Amino acid sequence: MAKPDNRKNNVERLKQMRENTIENIEAAEETMSHDMSDKDKRDIQEKNERRKDSIQAFEAEIKDEQADRERGEY
Structure with a gap:
Protein backbone atom coordinates (compact mmCIF):
# COMPACT_ATOMS: atom_id res chain seq x y z
CA MET A 1 0.00 0.00 0.00
CA ALA A 2 1.37 3.43 -0.97
CA LYS A 3 2.05 6.06 1.65
CA PRO A 4 -0.35 9.00 1.53
CA ASP A 5 1.07 12.22 0.09
CA ASN A 6 2.22 14.43 2.99
CA ARG A 7 2.79 17.92 1.62
CA LYS A 8 2.94 19.72 4.95
CA ASN A 9 6.69 20.27 4.80
CA ASN A 10 7.07 20.72 1.03
CA VAL A 11 7.77 24.47 1.23
CA GLU A 12 10.51 23.99 3.79
CA ARG A 13 11.96 21.00 1.94
CA LEU A 14 12.01 22.90 -1.37
CA LYS A 15 13.62 25.93 0.28
CA GLN A 16 16.35 23.67 1.69
CA MET A 17 16.91 22.09 -1.72
CA ARG A 18 17.17 25.58 -3.27
CA GLU A 19 19.69 26.62 -0.60
CA ASN A 20 21.75 23.48 -1.16
CA THR A 21 21.82 24.19 -4.89
CA ILE A 22 22.99 27.76 -4.28
CA ALA A 27 31.45 25.81 -4.21
CA ARG A 51 21.64 24.43 -11.32
CA LYS A 52 20.38 27.97 -11.96
CA ASP A 53 17.52 26.51 -13.99
CA SER A 54 16.76 24.21 -11.06
CA ILE A 55 16.69 27.17 -8.68
CA GLN A 56 14.08 28.85 -10.87
CA ALA A 57 12.01 25.66 -10.86
CA PHE A 58 12.33 25.39 -7.06
CA GLU A 59 11.15 28.99 -6.68
CA ALA A 60 8.11 28.39 -8.87
CA GLU A 61 7.25 25.22 -6.98
CA ILE A 62 7.73 26.97 -3.62
CA LYS A 63 5.32 29.67 -4.76
CA ASP A 64 2.74 27.07 -5.82
CA GLU A 65 3.09 25.06 -2.62
CA GLN A 66 2.84 28.20 -0.48
CA ALA A 67 -0.34 29.22 -2.32
CA ASP A 68 -1.82 25.75 -1.75
CA ARG A 69 -0.91 25.98 1.93
CA GLU A 70 -2.56 29.39 2.26
CA ARG A 71 -5.72 28.05 0.60
CA GLY A 72 -5.74 25.20 3.11
CA GLU A 73 -5.38 22.51 0.50
CA TYR A 74 -3.29 20.43 2.91
Whole structure:
Protein backbone atom coordinates (compact mmCIF):
# COMPACT_ATOMS: atom_id res chain seq x y z
CA MET A 1 0.00 0.00 0.00
CA ALA A 2 1.37 3.43 -0.97
CA LYS A 3 2.05 6.06 1.65
CA PRO A 4 -0.35 9.00 1.53
CA ASP A 5 1.07 12.22 0.09
CA ASN A 6 2.22 14.43 2.99
CA ARG A 7 2.79 17.92 1.62
CA LYS A 8 2.94 19.72 4.95
CA ASN A 9 6.69 20.27 4.80
CA ASN A 10 7.07 20.72 1.03
CA VAL A 11 7.77 24.47 1.23
CA GLU A 12 10.51 23.99 3.79
CA ARG A 13 11.96 21.00 1.94
CA LEU A 14 12.01 22.90 -1.37
CA LYS A 15 13.62 25.93 0.28
CA GLN A 16 16.35 23.67 1.69
CA MET A 17 16.91 22.09 -1.72
CA ARG A 18 17.17 25.58 -3.27
CA GLU A 19 19.69 26.62 -0.60
CA ASN A 20 21.75 23.48 -1.16
CA THR A 21 21.82 24.19 -4.89
CA ILE A 22 22.99 27.76 -4.28
CA GLU A 23 25.75 26.44 -2.04
CA ASN A 24 26.77 23.96 -4.75
CA ILE A 25 27.03 26.79 -7.28
CA GLU A 26 29.20 28.80 -4.91
CA ALA A 27 31.45 25.81 -4.21
CA ALA A 28 31.81 25.09 -7.91
CA GLU A 29 32.73 28.72 -8.62
CA GLU A 30 35.34 28.56 -5.88
CA THR A 31 36.72 25.38 -7.45
CA MET A 32 37.02 27.17 -10.80
CA SER A 33 39.36 29.70 -9.22
CA HIS A 34 41.93 26.90 -8.92
CA ASP A 35 44.13 25.72 -11.74
CA MET A 36 42.12 23.43 -14.01
CA SER A 37 41.65 22.69 -17.67
CA ASP A 38 39.40 24.76 -19.88
CA LYS A 39 37.22 21.69 -20.41
CA ASP A 40 36.74 21.23 -16.67
CA LYS A 41 35.83 24.91 -16.32
CA ARG A 42 33.30 24.62 -19.17
CA ASP A 43 31.82 21.52 -17.55
CA ILE A 44 31.40 23.34 -14.25
CA GLN A 45 29.89 26.38 -15.97
CA GLU A 46 27.40 24.19 -17.81
CA LYS A 47 26.47 22.38 -14.62
CA ASN A 48 26.00 25.70 -12.83
CA GLU A 49 23.66 26.84 -15.61
CA ARG A 50 21.57 23.71 -15.05
CA ARG A 51 21.64 24.43 -11.32
CA LYS A 52 20.38 27.97 -11.96
CA ASP A 53 17.52 26.51 -13.99
CA SER A 54 16.76 24.21 -11.06
CA ILE A 55 16.69 27.17 -8.68
CA GLN A 56 14.08 28.85 -10.87
CA ALA A 57 12.01 25.66 -10.86
CA PHE A 58 12.33 25.39 -7.06
CA GLU A 59 11.15 28.99 -6.68
CA ALA A 60 8.11 28.39 -8.87
CA GLU A 61 7.25 25.22 -6.98
CA ILE A 62 7.73 26.97 -3.62
CA LYS A 63 5.32 29.67 -4.76
CA ASP A 64 2.74 27.07 -5.82
CA GLU A 65 3.09 25.06 -2.62
CA GLN A 66 2.84 28.20 -0.48
CA ALA A 67 -0.34 29.22 -2.32
CA ASP A 68 -1.82 25.75 -1.75
CA ARG A 69 -0.91 25.98 1.93
CA GLU A 70 -2.56 29.39 2.26
CA ARG A 71 -5.72 28.05 0.60
CA GLY A 72 -5.74 25.20 3.11
CA GLU A 73 -5.38 22.51 0.50
CA TYR A 74 -3.29 20.43 2.91
